[in-house]
Amino acid sequence: MKDYGLGQFNNIDAFVEAKLADFDKAERCFLSLFELMFRERDNIMFEKSEGYRIRTFTYGQSRQNILRRAAALKEILSDTEQGSVVGISMDNSIEWIEIFWAVILAGFNPLLINLRLSDILAKQAIKDAGAKAVISDKREYSVRTIRAESVTADKTELTPTSDGTGDAILVMSSGTSASVKICAYTAREFYYQIHDSYSIIKECKLVKKHYDGRLKQLCFLPFYHIFGLVAVYIWFAFFSRTFVQLNDLAPQTIVNTVKRHKITHIFAVPLFWETVYKEAMRTIKNRGEKTVKKFEKAMKIARKTCGAPLIGNAFSKLAFKEVRENLFGESISFLITGGSNISSEVLEFFNAIGYRLADGYGMSEIGITSVELSSNRRILNSCSVGKPMSFTEYKINEQGELLVKGKGIANYIIENGEKKATPEWFNTHDLAECENGRYRILGRRDDLIISPTGENLNPNIIEPVYDTIEKTNGVCLIGIKENGADAPVLIVSVNRYITADNLAVIEKKVKAITEMLNLSGEIKKIVFTSDALLQGEEFKLNRLRIKNDYLENRLTVVTPEEQSEDDETDSLMIHLTEVFALTLNREKSEISPRSDFFLDLGGSSLDYLAMTAKLQEEFGIAFPTSSDKSLSTVKDIYKFIKEQ
Numbered sequence: 088m089k090d091y092g093l094g095q096f097n098n099i100d101a102f103v104e105a106k107l108a109d110f111d112k113a114e115r116c117f118l119s120l121f122e123l124m125f126r127e128r129d130n131i132m133f134e135k136s137e138g139y140r141i142r143t144f145t146y147g148q149s150r151q152n153i154l155r156r157a158a159a160l161k162e163i164l165s166d167t168e169q170g171s172v173v174g175i176s177m178d179n180s181i182e183w184i185e186i187f188w189a190v191i192l193a194g195f196n197p198l199l200i201n202l203r204l205s206d207i208l209a210k211q212a213i214k215d216a217g218a219k220a221v222i223s224d225k226r227e228y229s230v231r232t233i234r235a236e237s238v239t240a241d242k243t244e245l246t247p248t249s250d251g252t253g254d255a256i257l258v259m260s261s262g263t264s265a266s267v268k269i270c271a272y273t274a275r276e277f278y279y280q281i282h283d284s285y286s287i288i289k290e291c292k293l294v295k296k297h298y299d300g301r302l303k304q305l306c307f308l309p310f311y312h313i314f315g316l317v318a319v320y321i322w323f324a325f326f327s328r329t330f331v332q333l334n335d336l337a338p339q340t341i342v343n344t345v346k347r348h349k350i351t352h353i354f355a356v357p358l359f360w361e362t363v364y365k366e367a368m369r370t371i372k373n374r375g376e377k378t379v380k381k382f383e384k385a386m387k388i389a390r391k392t393c394g395a396p397l398i399g400n401a402f403s404k405l406a407f408k409e410v411r412e413n414l415f416g417e418s419i420s421f422l423i424t425g426g427s428n429i430s431s432e433v434l435e436f437f438n439a440i441g442y443r444l445a446d447g448y449g450m451s452e453i454g455i456t457s458v459e460l461s462s463n464r465r466i467l468n469s470c471s472v473g474k475p476m477s478f479t480e481y482k483i484n485e486q487g488e489l490l491v492k493g494k495g496i497a498n499y500i501i502e503n504g505e506k507k508a509t510p511e512w513f514n515t516h517d518l519a520e521c522e523n524g525r526y527r528i529l530g531r532r533d534d535l536i537i538s539p540t541g542e543n544l545n546p547n548i549i550e551p552v553y554d555t556i557e558k559t560n561g562v563c564l565i566g567i568k569e570n571g572a573d574a575p576v577l578i579v580s581v582n583r584y585i586t587a588d589n590l591a592v593i594e595k596k597v598k599a600i601t602e603m604l605n606l607s608g609e610i611k612k613i614v615f616t617s618d619a620l621l622q623g624e625e626f627k628l629n630r631l632r633i634k635n636d637y638l639e640n641r642l643t644v645v646t647p648e649e650q651s652e653d654d655e656t657d658s659l660m661i662h663l664t665e666v667f668a669l670t671l672n673r674e675k676s677e678i679s680p681r682s683d684f685f686l687d688l689g690g691s692s693l694d695y696l697a698m699t700a701k702l703q704e705e706f707g708i709a710f711p712t713s714s715d716k717s718l719s720t721v722k723d724i725y726k727f728i729k730e731q
Contacts, residue, residue, distance in 0.1 A: 091300050092130040092327060099295050100288075103326060107285055110278065110325075117191050117274045118249045120325070125150040127327035133181045134303070134348055135332035141348065144181050146327055154244035156189035160222075161245060163233060167219050169194035172257060174213055174221035176200040176228070177235055179306040180332060184320070186222055186238055187310070191256075192247040196271075199311035201259040202226075203624040204267065212259055212267040215504045255498065258313050260451040261426075270313070270451045270497040277321060279495035280454050283476035284322040291460040293443055296420035297351065302328045303418075304352045305345060307359065313451045314425055318354050338366065342415065349418040356626040357429035360422075360444065364433045365707075367414060373709040382410075389439035393464035400441070407440035415442070423447050423458060427627035428470070428530065428547050430554070435468045448472035448528060453496040453513055457481075457526065471525045481519075481526060482512070488532055489519035518545070534630055536566035536573045538609045544575055546630070552604060556596045558582065558589055561620045564610075565634045574611040577601075578633060581645065582706075583617035584659035586729050590615065590645065616642045659728065663721045670698040680722040695719075706731070 096102040106123060113119035128147025135142055164173070173195040177183045190197040198216045200209060210229050213221065221228040224235040256277075260268040288295050295302070304323050308315035323330070331348045334340055344350070371382050385406040392399035411417060422437060425447040437444035445467055447458035459466065459473035475481045479493035490512040497509050518529040530547030538544055546564040553562040560580040566573030579597060581590060594615070601607050614637065620628060636642050660680060668675045671688050684690040690698075699710035702724070708731040710718070718724050 091297055092127055094127060099297075103285060103288060103295075106326065107282065110281065114249055115275045115278055116249045117252045117254070118247055120274055120277060121153075121188060121192065121247075121252075124324050124327070125153075130327040131301070131329045132324070132327070133184070133330050133332065135181070136334065136344065136347065149181065149185055151244065152240040153185045153188040153192065154247070155240040155242045156185050156238050157192040157247065158242040158245040159240070160186075160189050160195075160238050161193040162242070163238065164193070164195070164220060167195070169251070170196065170254065171220075172196045172198050172216050172218040174198040174200050174216075174218045174223075174228070174230075175311070176202065176221050176223040176226055178202065178224070179310050179315070182224070182235060183310055184324075184330075185240070186235060189238060190222070191253040192245060194251050194253060196253040196255045196257060198257040198269070199259065199316065201261065201267070201311055202309065203261070204259070208267050212269060215267075215501050216257055216269050256316075257501075258316060258451055258497075259311070261312070266503055268451060269501040271499050271501070272454070273498050276454065276495050276498055277317075279478045279493070280317050280321060281325050283455070283478055283495060284325075286477040287458060287460060291421075291462075293421045294460075298349050298418040298420065301349065302352065303331050303348055303350050304328060304354070305341075305348075305350045306330050306332055307341075307353060307355045313449060313454060314354065314356075314447075317449070317455045318423065318425070318447070323352075338362070345415045345419070350415070351418055351420045352422070353415075353419065354423040354425070354447075356426040357424050357433070358427075358621070358626045360424050360429060360433050360437065363414065364436050367410065367436070369707060369709075370413065371410075386435075386439055389464075390435075393439070393468070396462040396464070399464060403439060403441040410440045411442070414440075421445075425449060425455075425458075425472075428528065430551050431468050431470050434470065435464075438464045438467050443467070446470055446472050448526070450515060451497075452500060452509065453491050453493065453515070456491055456493060456495075459525070461525075466525065470527050471522075472528060473526070474524050475526075481521070483519055483521060484514070486532065487518045487520075487529075489515045489517045489526070489528070491515060536564065536575050538566075538575055539570070539572040540609065542609055544606075544609060549604065549606070553577070553579070553597065553600055556593060556600070558585065558593060561628075563620050563628055563630060563633050565630055565637065567634070567638070569611075575606075575609055576612045576614060576637065577610050578620070578637065578642070579613065579615050580620045581615055581617060583643075583645075584657075584662070584728065585617075585645070614642070615645050617645050618643050657725075660721065660725055663724055663728075666698060666702065667721055670694055678721065680725070681720050684719040686719075702728075 091099060093102040096105060110123055125146045128145060128150065130146050131143050132146045132149050133144040173190050175186060175197050187197055198218050213228060213230060218230055220231040220233055222233045222235055222238060255271040255273050258270045304319055308319050310316055310320050331344060331350060333344055371378055389403060392402055419442050422442055422444040424444060429446060434444055445459045447455060449455035456479045457473045457475050459471045461467060478495055479491065482490050484490055492512045496513055500507050500509055516532045518532055520527050520529060530545050534546050536544040549564055550562050563578045565576050565578065567576055581593060597613055601610055620633060664675055664678050667678045671690050671694060682688055684695060703710050706728055718727055
C-alpha cells in the first residue's frame with residue numbers, strides 16, 4: 088500500500104478532518120499550531136538535491152532542531168525583551184523554516200524581510216516595525232545582525248510555553264509603491280486561513296492528489312511573501328506534506344527539480360507561467376510546420392471539449408503527452424497562479440495540455456482569500472479567481488473596487504511607522520467584476536489613466552493586446568500629468584540589438600493596434616526602449632518606477648533612425664565579439680568579424696555548442712544543433728540573429 092503519511096487514518100479526508108478537529112480543541116496560539124504541524128514526526132518535511140543525492144528531513148528531525156535553535160536564540164538575545172520584533176532575512180530553505188519557528192518559540196515576533204526590496208525600503212520597514220535584531224544568511228542591516236549559522240541546533244531543547252511564544256508574524260508588502268506596509272497576523276488569523284484551505288480540499292479533489300503516495304510542493308514562491316507563507320508553507324505544513332527546495336531559478340533547474348523529485352504542486356506568479364508558456368511555444372515552433380499544425384489541431388479540439396471535464400481531460404491526457412513530458416512530466420496535479428494578472432491564453436495552454444492551472448487572489452493585508460476551483464476549463468481560462476473562501480466575504484463598491492471582509496485578514500497594519508487596526512471591510516483598490524458568484528480582477532484603480540478626453544483607460548486590459556506583437560519584450564501604459572489630466576504614454580520594450588527595419592515594422596504594428604482600439608486620439612506618445620520593463624527581481628510591472636524612469640530620462644530610448652546595421656561598431660557585433668573571446672579564452676583584439684571560430688581561432692565543436700547554447704538562451708532563437716561551419720564567424724552569427 089502506498090504511504091500517504093496518514094498514520095492511523097485510511098484516507099486523506101479522515102486525516103484532515105481529525106487534525107482540524109484537534110486544532111479546534113487547542114488554544115489559539117502559535118505553540119498549538121507548532122505542535123500540530125510537527126505531530127507526524129516520521130513524515131518527510133523537506134527534500135533538496137545535493138549533487139546526485141536527494142537529502143530528506145523529517146518533521147521529527149526538524150522539530151528537534153527548532154527547539155534547539157530556539158534555546159540558542161534565547162541565549163543570544165538574552166538582553167532583548169520578550170515580544171520584541173526579530174527580522175529574518177533568508178531565502179527558502181530548511182534553515183528558514185527552523186529559524187522562523189525558533190524565533191516564535193523563543194518568545195519573539197518574526198518580521199519576514201522581503202529580499203526583493205531595495206536597501207532603502209528594507210531599512211525603513213525594519214525601523215517602522217521596531218525590529219531589535221535581524222537574523223541573516225547574507226545581508227547586513229542597520230540593526231543588530233545575527234548570522235543565521237550562529238543560531239545552531241547544538242543546545243539542549245527549549246521547553247516552550249504558550250505564554251512564552253511570539254504573538255504575531257509580520258509580513259512585508261511587495262514594495263511596488265513608494266512605501267512598504269507591514270501586516271501582522273496572530274495565531275487566530277492563521278487558524279481561519281488553515282480552515283479556509285479545507286474548503287479548497289472539499290471542493291477540488293486535485294488539490295489533495297498525491298503521486299506515488301507523496302504530495303510535494305515546490306518552494307518557488309518565497310516564504311517571506313504572503314502567498315509563499317500561507318498558500319505554500321502554512322497550508323501544506325499543517326497537514327505534514329513535503330516541500331522541495333529549488334536551488335536556483337534557472338529554467339533547466341526548475342524542470343529537473345520537478346521531474347527528479349516528482350513534484351505535485353507548484354504555486355507561482357504569472358511571470359513564471361508566461362515564461363514557461365513562451366518557451367514551450369518556441370520549442371513547438373522550432374520543430375517545424377508539421378508539429379505546429381498538429382498542436383494547433385489538438386488545441387482546437389481541446390477548446391471544443393473544455394466544457395465537458397471527463398471527455399476534455401481524457402483527450403488532453405492522450406493528445407498532449409509529449410508536451411507534458413517536455414515540461415514537468417506526469418507527477419503534477421495542481422498549479423496556482425497569483426500576485427498579478429495573467430492572460431487567458433496562458434491559462435488555456437496549461438489547462439488544455441492536461442495540467443490544471445487556477446488563478447487565485449490575495450494580498451499582504453488580507454492573506455489568501457479565493458482560488459478558482461471549478462473543473463470546467465472555460466471558467467478556469469476566464470481569469471476568474473473564484474469565490475471567496477468560507478471565512479471571507481467580497482463586495483464591490485460604487486467605484487468598482489473589491490472590498491474584503493474576513494476572519495483571516497491581518498490583525499493590524501503598520502504603515503509609515505503608524506500602527507492601524509485593519510478595517511472591517513478592507514478596500515483592496517483592485518478593480519473587480521462578479522459573474523455568478525465568481526470574481527475577476529481587472530487591475531488596480533491606482534493604475535487607471537484618465538485621458539484628456541475624460542476616458543478611463545485600464546492598462547491591464549489594454550497592454551495584453553500589444554503583447555501579441557512579435558519581437559517585443561512587453562509594454563507598459565503610464566499616465567503623465569499635463570494640464571491637470573493624464574497624457575497616456577505607451578512604453579514598448581524591444582531587443583537592444585533590434586534592426587532599424589524590424590523596429591520600423593514593430594512601430595507600424597503598434598500604431599495599427601492603437602488605431603484598432605480607438606486610442607489614436609488618447610495615447611499621446613509611443614516610446615521604444617531597449618531596457619527590460621521588469622528590473623531586478625520584480626515579478627510584475629512596477630508602473631510607478633517605470634513612470635519615474637521615464638520622467639527622469641533613465642530609459643534607454645531607441646528609434647529606427649538610431650539603429651545601425653552591419654557595422655563593426657554595432658552593439659550586437661561588439662557583444663558577439665566578447666562572447667567569442669570569452670568562449671575561446673582570447674583577447675577581443677584577436678577576433679575580427681570574419682575570424683573563423685574553427686579554422687582561425689582553434690575552437691572545438693564542444694566550444695561551439697556551449698557558445699550557441701548561451702546565445703540561444705539569451706536571444707530566444709534556435710541555433711543549429713551541430714557545429715555548423717556556415718555560422719562560424721562573428722559576422723555570420725550577427726546576420727543570423729538579425730534575420731531571426
